[in-house]
Amino acid sequence: MAWIYLIIAGIFEIIWVISLKYSHGFTRLTPSIVTILTMICSFVLLAQAIKSLPMGTAYAVWTSIGIIGATLIGIFVFNESMAPIRLICLALVIIGVIGLKLTSS
Numbered sequence: 001m002a003w004i005y006l007i008i009a010g011i012f013e014i015i016w017v018i019s020l021k022y023s024h025g026f027t028r029l030t031p032s033i034v035t036i037l038t039m040i041c042s043f044v045l046l047a048q049a050i051k052s053l054p055m056g057t058a059y060a061v062w063t064s065i066g067i068i069g070a071t072l073i074g075i076f077v078f079n080e081s082m083a084p085i086r087l088i089c090l091a092l093v094i095i096g097v098i099g100l101k102l103t104s105s
Contacts, residue, residue, distance in 0.1 A: 009045035010065025
């Protein structure tokens, strides 16, 4: 169950990063509220996951889900760079997450 909490926490992290962009520095009400609520959900679920997963692994996976999701949405929604080095670095993050999952209990 901890891994499910962690994955959902990572999804909420992606949502808050996107809504943070749309909040324009917390000057727009609705995206600002979405940002704060999804931040809270993300942290609560991360806290639940850390109860039974190694802290370092859980934190690394949580942030990696956010990194991967935000980067892909940045590329496909916000037309951010798809430079080869950027994609290689993203692949390294994915490899690292897989390695952490495989070596965690």
